[in-house]
Amino acid sequence: MELLKEIYLDTNMIHGWFRNFMASTKNSQLLKIPSVLEFLIGKDLALFTTTLTKIEIFRYIRSEWGLDEKFCNEVWDTFIKSFNITSIEVEQVELGELLNLVSKVSTRKKTLVNLMHLQLAKKNGLWFLTGEENLKERYAEYYDKVLTYQNLRKLFG
Incomplete structure (x- = not known):
């Protein structure tokens, strides 16, 4: 397996932190860090998100x-700084490339956003960490640097 150092985080890998943050703010409780983030920050990995991830979290x-x-921006900035995550600014996705991909591989509607993330990971040469189990198998011909959280944990023993 190619050296695993730089990881693009699918939104579902970080969503739990925002859910916990909002609940802890509302209920005046301590913020619980999701286990996936605890694991990731304990490793020597460079973590990345993009504007697409930010859009999903703001939504x-x-x-x-x-x-x-204003609140959305403050929470996002807190998250990025807390975990030393690099947020890549993206102005566009290559729709023609996505059209070509979904023309070749039967794709569920909810997978479309993940394909945009996959495209951005590919464009930046990053491993894509996702919760979507079959993404790697279905789209390996397009880009094969895809891991699930379970696969990542196994790699680090």
Whole structure:
């Protein structure tokens, strides 16, 4: 396996932190760090997200908690700084490339956003850490640097 040092985090890998943050803020409780993040920060890995991840998290905070853009930015910045994560600014995804991909491989609607993440991981040469079990097998011809959290834990023993 190619050297594993730089990891692009799928939104579902970090969503738990935001869910816990919001609940702890609402209920005046201590913030519980999800085990996936505890594991990742305990390893010598460079962690990355993108604007696409930020969009998904902002949508969650705004839609589920009704909070404003200022709050969304503050929480995002807190998260990024707390875990020393690099957030890659992305202005566009290559829609033609995605069209070609979904024309070749039967794809569920909910997988489309993950394919955008996969494309961004590929564009930046990063391993893509996702919760979607079959992403690697289904799209290996497109990009094979894909891991699930369970696979990652096994690699680190």
